[in-house]
Amino acid sequence: MEDYQISKNIFIETPLIESEPLSKLVKRPVFLKLENLQPSGSFKLRGLSRLCQEAVEKGYKKLISSSGGNAGLAVKYIANKLNLSATIIVPEVTSQNIVDALAGDGIDVIRHGSVWNIADEKAQELAKTLGIFYVTPFDHPTI
Structure with missing residues (x-):
């Protein structure tokens, strides 16, 4: 509880x-x-908030995730609440409105790849090489 x-x-x-x-x-x-x-606009905030809190408990100060929108907005909100910085990798086709909504307040946005899968591979790669906590937008027991 x-x-x-x-x-x-x-x-x-x-x-x-x-x-x-x-x-x-x-x-x-x-x-x-x-x-x-929800403050971020979708259900993604529930599960991702717990996953990000686990990152803090493990000593991480920065998050990285991939998104086309909702998950990234949740990670941005959570990072700001937990005083963390974050990078969100989005596919190149992501609208400028979403990129603008994600950027700022300690959040970096990188456009990479033609589809989400490619953006997600980049996020996982950067997490490993830079020692940043990877926040999967789904597919994790905590979520």
């Missing part, structure tokens, strides 16, 4: 509401979890 209390300071408890139109459509209650109300 202690771990949850730490994470709770980063993400918020979002409401669960019933959607009348969807409930009527499928003839049973449909509930929506409003994760879009």
Whole structure:
């Protein structure tokens, strides 16, 4: 429970509401979890916040991740909350609006590769060579 209390300071408890139109459509209650109300705008903040806290517990001062948007915005928010710096590797096709939203406040953004997989390979490579904590956008037991 202690771990949850730490994470709770980063993400918020979002409401669960019933959607009348969807409930009527499928003839049973449909509930929506409003994760879009998280400070970073998506559910990614929940799992990634705990993973990044594990990085801090291990002594890391810098994070690196790959993203096309939501995960990067979560890492930026978390890094700022934990007083860490971070680098986000994005594919070259990432819109300038997303790059602008990710950059600043101790966050460096690097465009690399034509697709996310290539950007992610670069993030993992830099993490190993520079000794930076790699934050996978998904596919980790903590997340």
